Amino acid sequence: MKQFRRIGILTSGGDAPGMNAAYRAAARAALARGIEVYGIYEGYKGLIYDNMTLISKPSDVSNIITKSGTVLYSDRCLEFKTEEGMAKAIETCKKNHIDGIVAIGGDGTFRGATDLSKRGIPTIGIPGTIDNDITATDYTIGFDTAMNTVISMVDRLRDTCESHARCDVVEVMGRWAGHIALRTAIATGASAVAIAEIPFDEAKAIADMKKARENGKRSFIVIVSEGLPGYAEQLAKKIQDQTGIETKFARLAHVQRGGSPSLLDRLTASEMGVAAVDELLKGNSDLVVCKVDDKICTMEIKKALTVDRMFKKKITEEELAALSDEDKAWMTARCDKVLAGMQRLYAIAEEIK
Ligand code: ADP
Numbered sequence: 001m002k003q004f005r006r007i008g009i010l011t012s013g014g015d016a017p018g019m020n021a022a023y024r025a026a027a028r029a030a031l032a033r034g035i036e037v038y039g040i041y042e043g044y045k046g047l048i049y050d051n052m053t054l055i056s057k058p059s060d061v062s063n064i065i066t067k068s069g070t071v072l073y074s075d076r077c078l079e080f081k082t083e084e085g086m087a088k089a090i091e092t093c094k095k096n097h098i099d100g101i102v103a104i105g106g107d108g109t110f111r112g113a114t115d116l117s118k119r120g121i122p123t124i125g126i127p128g129t130i131d132n133d134i135t136a137t138d139y140t141i142g143f144d145t146a147m148n149t150v151i152s153m154v155d156r157l158r159d160t161c162e163s164h165a166r167c168d169v170v171e172v173m174g175r176w177a178g179h180i181a182l183r184t185a186i187a188t189g190a191s192a193v194a195i196a197e198i199p200f201d202e203a204k205a206i207a208d209m210k211k212a213r214e215n216g217k218r219s220f221i222v223i224v225s226e227g228l229p230g231y232a233e234q235l236a237k238k239i240q241d242q243t244g245i246e247t248k249f250a251r252l253a254h255v256q257r258g259g260s261p262s263l264l265d266r267l268t269a270s271e272m273g274v275a276a277v278d279e280l281l282k283g284n285s286d287l288v289v290c291k292v293d294d295k296i297c298t299m300e301i302k303k304a305l306t307v308d309r310m311f312k313k314k315i316t317e318e319e320l321a322a323l324s325d326e327d328k329a330w331m332t333a334r335c336d337k338v339l340a341g342m343q344r345l346y347a348i349a350e351e352i353k
Helices: 019-032 044-048 083-095 107-118 143-164 179-187 202-214 231-243 253-257 263-281 301-311 317-322 325-351
Strands: 006-011 036-040 052-055 100-105 123-127 167-172 192-194 220-225 247-251 287-292 295-300
Touching (some): 006 019, 006 044, 019 036, 019 100, 019 263, 044 083, 083 107, 100 107, 107 123, 107 301, 123 263, 143 167, 143 220, 167 179, 167 231, 179 325, 192 231, 202 220, 202 231, 220 231, 231 247, 263 287, 263 295, 295 301, 301 317, 301 325
Parallel strands (some): 192 220
C-alpha cells in the first residue's frame, strides 16, 4: 500500500462555519499518524501557485476550532478546471511530496477532487457548505451554525414586526435547497415557508395570513428559500397588496456564512476530518465523507454527485440509462427519503404556523 509522508488540506468554494474545525481535525489526525501536513491556501488556486504552509506540529493549528470563515481562505479557481491548471497542480503536489489531499467544500470542490484522484493524487472530500445540499449525506458542515444565525436575525425582525404590526418576508440561503428555509421557518414560528422542492400554495398562505390578522395577529414572518430566485420580494408585495398588512422584504445573504461554529458543526467537522485521513491511509481515493443516520461513512464522489443531480432534477436521460439497476434503486430510494423528510417538516410547519 502507498506510504504517506505528507498530505495537503484545502478549503474551496463557498465558505462555511466549521471548515477550520475540519482542517484542524484532519491535520492533527495526520500528525498523530506520523504524517506531515501542508495547509493549502485559497483552495485549488494554492495548488496551482504553490501557496501553502507546512504544519509540522499540532500547535500549528491551535485556536482555530472557534473561528469562522476559513483560515486557509477559499477561492473559486477557474484555472483549475483547465488542463494547464491541473498539470501545474499535480506538479506542485509532486514537488512538495504531497501524497494525498483532503478537500473541504461543496460539489464543485468534489469534482476537482475526482480530477486529482484520476491523475494519481488520492483525494477525499469533506462536505462543507451551509446549504446542506449534498444529497448523499444527511449533514454538511456549517448548516447548524447558519440556521442559528438565521433564527437570531429573524427573532430580531419579529420584535420590530410585533411592535409595528408588520410582516417580514425573509429570503434565506440555499442555492438549490430549501433545507435552511424549512427548519428555520419552524424554529421562528413563520406563517409560511416557500421552497423549490415542494409546491407553495400562495393563495392559501395569503388568505390564512389575512384571516389571522382579522383574528388579531400582529406580526408575521414568512421564510423563502433563495432556491426561488426573486420570489421573496414579489411575495412581500403581494401580501401587502392583498391583505393590507405592511410588509417588508429582507435578504439575510452572506451574514449566514459567518459566526463561530456551533457545537454540532465543530463536532461533525472533527469526526469528518479524522475519517478523511483514515480513508487516505486505508488507500482509498475519490470518496466523500458523509454522515447518514448519525454514522460517518463514505461514498464514491461520482455516485454522490449523480444522486445529487437526481434529487435536483438535473440528471440527463443518458446518465440515468448508464446507471446499474442497483445504483438506480439506491439513488431513487435516497432521493425519496430526503424528500419525505422535507415533506414531513413542511407539514409540521403548515400545521403549527
Ligand atoms: P463548491 O465547492 O462550494 O460547490 P464551486 O462550485 O465554486 O464551489 O467549486 C469550488 C472549486 O472547485 C472551483 O473554484 C474549482 O477550482 C473547482 N471545481 C469546480 N468544478 C470543477 C470541475 N468540473 N473540475 C475541476 N475542478 C472544479
